[in-house]
Amino acid sequence: MKKVLVVHYSQSGQLSRIAERFVSPLTEAADVEVTFAALQPVEPFPFPWPFLRFAGTFPECVYLDPPPIQTPPIDPEERFDLVVLAYQVWFLAPACPATAFMQSELARRVLEDTPVVTLIACRNMWLMAQEEMKGMLESVRARLVGHVALVDEAGSVWSFLATPLWVLTGNKGPRLGGRIPRAGVAEAEIEACDRFGSRILDRLRQEEPLDESLLRGLGAVRVDEKLISSERMGRRSFRAWGGLIRAVGPPGSLRRIPVLLAWFTFLVAFILTLVPISVLLKKLIAPFTARRIAEQKQYFSQPSGVS
Numbered sequence: 001m002k003k004v005l006v007v008h009y010s011q012s013g014q015l016s017r018i019a020e021r022f023v024s025p026l027t028e029a030a031d032v033e034v035t036f037a038a039l040q041p042v043e044p045f046p047f048p049w050p051f052l053r054f055a056g057t058f059p060e061c062v063y064l065d066p067p068p069i070q071t072p073p074i075d076p077e078e079r080f081d082l083v084v085l086a087y088q089v090w091f092l093a094p095a096c097p098a099t100a101f102m103q104s105e106l107a108r109r110v111l112e113d114t115p116v117v118t119l120i121a122c123r124n125m126w127l128m129a130q131e132e133m134k135g136m137l138e139s140v141r142a143r144l145v146g147h148v149a150l151v152d153e154a155g156s157v158w159s160f161l162a163t164p165l166w167v168l169t170g171n172k173g174p175r176l177g178g179r180i181p182r183a184g185v186a187e188a189e190i191e192a193c194d195r196f197g198s199r200i201l202d203r204l205r206q207e208e209p210l211d212e213s214l215l216r217g218l219g220a221v222r223v224d225e226k227l228i229s230s231e232r233m234g235r236r237s238f239r240a241w242g243g244l245i246r247a248v249g250p251p252g253s254l255r256r257i258p259v260l261l262a263w264f265t266f267l268v269a270f271i272l273t274l275v276p277i278s279v280l281l282k283k284l285i286a287p288f289t290a291r292r293i294a295e296q297k298q299y300f301s302q303p304s305g306v307s
């Protein structure tokens, strides 16, 4: 009997649904046992998010400070043939509950020398979060053999509005008669996720060790080269602002509020100015940077490769 563990956390339920669809060929197979472990913060993160709580979560998230989570129902002695780690992106970093799991003793014991597939569903900026996740996987000596990233169907520009409106109100939209498109991953993409589970099932049945070729050729990720430098700039500035906010006071303290509001104003200005300018500059210099961009795309799409 092959054993697969699915560790997941979702607020709206979208990512957990994606994870279920992803492993559905495995759950339906008689020769595979699938264990689901939902991460549960001791103090739940609200959904929809009140604005100040949303903004206030940012510094700890960026600095990978783990919030206390309940111990997931996983036997630390059990060995799995594969672990699927389904996490969202918060502020260009892994969502705090996923960070908390990765930093736990349980993760160290369960993931050591075990093949892991990371599965993300987010707005569309996941590159830096996956870099952080790779670091955490390395520190527990897990073997990253696959990576799948699904992004919101609204597209880069409209999702800047649609996704925050969704998490701040709980309503996916569409809004204004369809002028602001619906937030979240397209239903067709969610449905098509079982192709990954089918491939994994085939490989498990071949009795070969799972390696980086596991999910190649299935369109597991699409790296948007226009976002690479925006994400890098974003992460640098998030660390600077996050450090400042942490120096001002502990989470939830009133002293943080003015700095949080200043950061949020900066963030909106950053999105409206620096992001489009950097996208435009990238386009202008594209003929001279084609090789470097191809290398970057290749790097970020590992281990599963681009569509």
Ligand SMILES: Cc1cc2nc3c(=O)[nH]c(=O)nc-3n(C[C@H](O)[C@H](O)[C@H](O)COP(=O)(O)O)c2cc1C
Pocket (backbone or CB within 6 Å): 009, 010, 011, 012, 013, 014, 015, 016, 049, 054, 057, 088, 089, 090, 091, 092, 093, 121, 122, 123, 124, 125, 126, 163, 167
């Ligand atoms: C606090 C917070 C910060 C977020 N930051 C990002 C981000 O940096 N990049 C991104 O692509 N999506 C971001 N998102 C969107 C989430 O990754 C995800 O798509 C959304 O929360 C819905 O997840 P769920 O349906 O699993 O609950 C953020 C969401 C929240 C709540």
